Amino acid sequence: MNLLSIFRRGERRNNDPSWSALVNRGALSQSGQFVDAKAAESISAVWGCITALSESTACLPLHVYQRNDDGTRERADGHPLAGVLRQPNDYQSGLAFREAMTACVLGHGNAYARIDRNGGGELSALHPMKPGSVTVIRLASGRYVYDHTDDDGKVSRLLDHEVFHLADRTEAGSVVGKSRIQIAREELGVALAMREHGASTFRRGAFPSGVITAPAERNFTEEQIAKIRAIWRGHHEGGQNTGSVPMLLWGLDFKSVSPNLEDLQFIAGQKFSVEQVCRIFRVPPTLVQDLSHGTYTNVIELGSQFVRYSLQRWLSMWEAEVSRQLLGPIARKRYHAEHAVEGLLRGAPEARAAFYQSAIAAGWMDAGEVRRLENLPPRVVTHGGS
Template structure:
């Protein structure tokens, strides 16, 4: 079997498959997949090449990446950020030497969106168990399996080709949406390959149509007699003549013995624009992203930014955030530590709204005695001031027995 160097660079090993030169069933081309109804192969990278899917994946992953992630410690008075814990710095600032926390969270979200699974190799000192690095690894480099004892082990292939057998806490798997008993989540391009293939086919049709100057395909008729080779030569020559005519902006002319009959369906009959819009909505359904956030504004119905962001948070982002939080709680914290520590995303920034909405919220919370002036200033990234840490409430919101006592005191005084 001859494989060019260019194609060899694109080959990847399927997890768990035996590889030999005479039995190449374990090899697959990256970005390629099984045939679909539209006769367009769909692979892992296809969804990134579809504009609507790329926009949805980027929207989810970049938003997850920019939401602050904190390690909290529960105390007798509530909870506080565990700034003195080394793990706080890893998840909030820098998980490893070559990535920031934003890039790391973004990488996990991209992996969940495109492959339904994310892995993080947690390196730690053998003596103390203290974590020194958290590195995301590609799903193709990790193979989970259940051994005879019923324990789940993860086989990691490192960049240098060496292999490691790790336990769950060492690889920190974040499983996306998947079936019962599955060790990994579903990859969207495998479940919805036909829908994505249709999107690619529609784009391909439009590109070929406009790439040929809007000239439809058809049948070339001639009175000349010819064999197969002559027919192929005539067809190639006519195609090149039409291409050159289009590039030069000249009107093509045929001789009296040759005619051209268009046979393709006009774009208005094929509902080309409607089909493209429908596929954008189909992509939005697959990734569960509000349609207007993919720049399809025909049916946008939100009255304000806060309402739109809350819908996006509740029905799109929250499953990703909770999966990541619980995976980190399960793998980076011991059973005893989980009683007082937990990782959690701070989503308040998404729900800030405009200045008028924030002001109304702060006034209501301040008047209810639920927030101090300094807490408001902290939320608005303003410096704290002295004497602004007291909770104040209106007098008409005081306990009723206190008001009765005050009234009785006034009645007894002249």
């Protein structure tokens, strides 16, 4: 490769819509905090939101179905795609693969996996790639290619049909997803700055529980002050001394110190940061253990909203992209991927039983189908006779 081709290659990358996403993996916020996916995930609310969405998505079974000529459908567990969804590669289960890919999209805006096919052209494996190691380039023909840099620095070019690509919301004319963490850089920078401020404050011990005062006419030596401090700690610090009655000599007096307005604002700011993060990822605060606005009745409704409004986007993304990218044009007419959403009821036996009962009563399910969903063997019907 000559020098001119390198320059042309660089210009083509610079004009690519994903170039800014590549070089700006993190940025300095106005608060002075550097914000990237790794720094953002160190915020407990961000970690909680990403975990709630990625784990819930991965835990739901993702099946391949075949459409029959009579309009019915049936599970196609023997299809190569179904096998890869169960075991995408030699070192990951289907659950681990989908959880990691979903978390990658939530944190970076994109997730990539190299597609392997056997000699017959059938899908055989999916190998995830680090998002920072992939550059998406649009060719003059309008097609996209993916340049992947391995751990040794070697760059290999993959065509669009060789890469499984999941993306968050994209700009018009681009296939590269926008990182929510980069969009909300300033809000997350404030959360990081507040955490650093709090850690620094507690490290310096700037929140005393009280102060010991002495009469103005009483002067103590350094040795006496040290002795008073040691006696106080020995009698009043530690769980075993909780509730003990303080005894003060020499006219000393103890005055408790209450949190001031600045302290209360700091606590309120931390709660506001949790709400901001939940707003970024569209996750109810109760899902990240913020129960300040939760009640017995609305927690159930918030959980239902999480499924309908938060989780549904990611489930639909997987179903659409698996069918579009991993099935050929002809196969897509007969096969499709779909989540078994009844898996959400697995941890709620009462709700699951009510769901099945209403389905059987309405006539769109029968007892045999319910037993299959519950992994129970078919019921054996015996007939009496002589």
